[in-house]
Amino acid sequence: MGFCQMPDYPVVNLVKLHYGEEPIISGTKGSGTVFFEGCSLGCVFCQNYSISRGPTGHGSRMDKNTLADNFLKLQDQGAHNINLVTPMHFAPAVAEAISIAKAAGLNIPVAVNCSGYDLVSTLRLFDGLVDIYMPDMKYFSPKYSAEYSHAPDYFSVCSSAIDEMVRQTGDAVLGEDGLLKKGVIVRHLILPGLLFDSKHVIDYLTSRYGNRIYISLMSQYTPMPSATGKLKERPTRRACDSLADYLESKGQTNAFIQQYESDGKEMIPDFKT
Numbered sequence: 251m252g253f254c255q256m257p258d259y260p261v262v263n264l265v266k267l268h269y270g271e272e273p274i275i276s277g278t279k280g281s282g283t284v285f286f287e288g289c290s291l292g293c294v295f296c297q298n299y300s301i302s303r304g305p306t307g308h309g310s311r312m313d314k315n316t317l318a319d320n321f322l323k324l325q326d327q328g329a330h331n332i333n334l335v336t337p338m339h340f341a342p343a344v345a346e347a348i349s350i351a352k353a354a355g356l357n358i359p360v361a362v363n364c365s366g367y368d369l370v371s372t373l374r375l376f377d378g379l380v381d382i383y384m385p386d387m388k389y390f391s392p393k394y395s396a397e398y399s400h401a402p403d404y405f406s407v408c409s410s411a412i413d414e415m416v417r418q419t420g421d422a423v424l425g426e427d428g429l430l431k432k433g434v435i436v437r438h439l440i441l442p443g444l445l446f447d448s449k450h451v452i453d454y455l456t457s458r459y460g461n462r463i464y465i466s467l468m469s470q471y472t473p474m475p476s477a478t479g480k481l482k483e484r485p486t487r488r489a490c491d492s493l494a495d496y497l498e499s500k501g502q503t504n505a506f507i508q509q510y511e512s513d514g515k516e517m518i519p520d521f522k523t
């Protein structure tokens with residue numbers, strides 16, 4: 251086992267139609283979401299900590315054919331897209347599963363939802379298979395990425411990864427139904443006390459890509475039981491409002507700003523634990 255603490259075959263905790271993504275992903279019928287166990291990053295504040303820290307013992311082992319079957323079942327249930335959440339530590343098998351499903355009739359967009367701490371060489375496995383990327387860009391400063399995710403090189407890895415994602419998908423394109431067909435949505439979870447770091451992330455994304463991508467500012471941060479120090483509190487409403495204004499001041503119209511009132515706990519799916 252490597253850092254992700256997972257075996258060399260995909261382990262899936264939950265497969266469901268999910269309505270908690272951005273409206274251009276969830277639509278009215280839901281996003282066909284597959285939640286994988288484990289993670290290659292390991293943030294101390296992880297909102298999905300109950301499944302990201304290694305095998306829960308309640309997940310299902312899925313080979314590439316079973317995964318492909320699940321993608322097709324979600325399509326049959328009316329999903330607008332297939333949404334793979336934290337799949338990168340299983341990338342080879344997941345890429346093969348997408349190929350198998352496409353050959354068997356999968357024709358809705360496939361989205362990868364990930365931490366952004368991904369190597370370009372890993373992302374190349376998905377070239378031509380994935381239509382939408384939804385990476386995080388969590389930090390600008392190595393100080394915070396080291397402190398909260400044990401990854402001082404997070405920004406340099408993540409910025410190269412997002413360049414590759416934008417290269418693969420091209421500019422964001424909505425269909426006639428108003429849903430995203432291809433493109434990149436970069437998410438930024440606002441953390442307590444990191445206002446200036448968040449501004450640096452916004453500066454970087456707006457100056458490099460502007461409205462070629464969507465930027466989603468998330469204010470749902472919920473302190474987890476293991477939180478210490480500043481992470482025991484939610485970010486302030488003032489900080490969230492100020493970042494929303496800042497993003498707007500940069501001319502970013504392809505943007506989502508989450509309501510401060512959103513209850514983070516309610517947005518965490520009912521994982522099998």
Ligand code: SF4
Pocket residue numbers: 289290291292293295296297298299302336364365
């Ligand atoms: S990248 Fe996401 S899933 Fe992974 S540990 Fe960090 S918050 Fe959790």
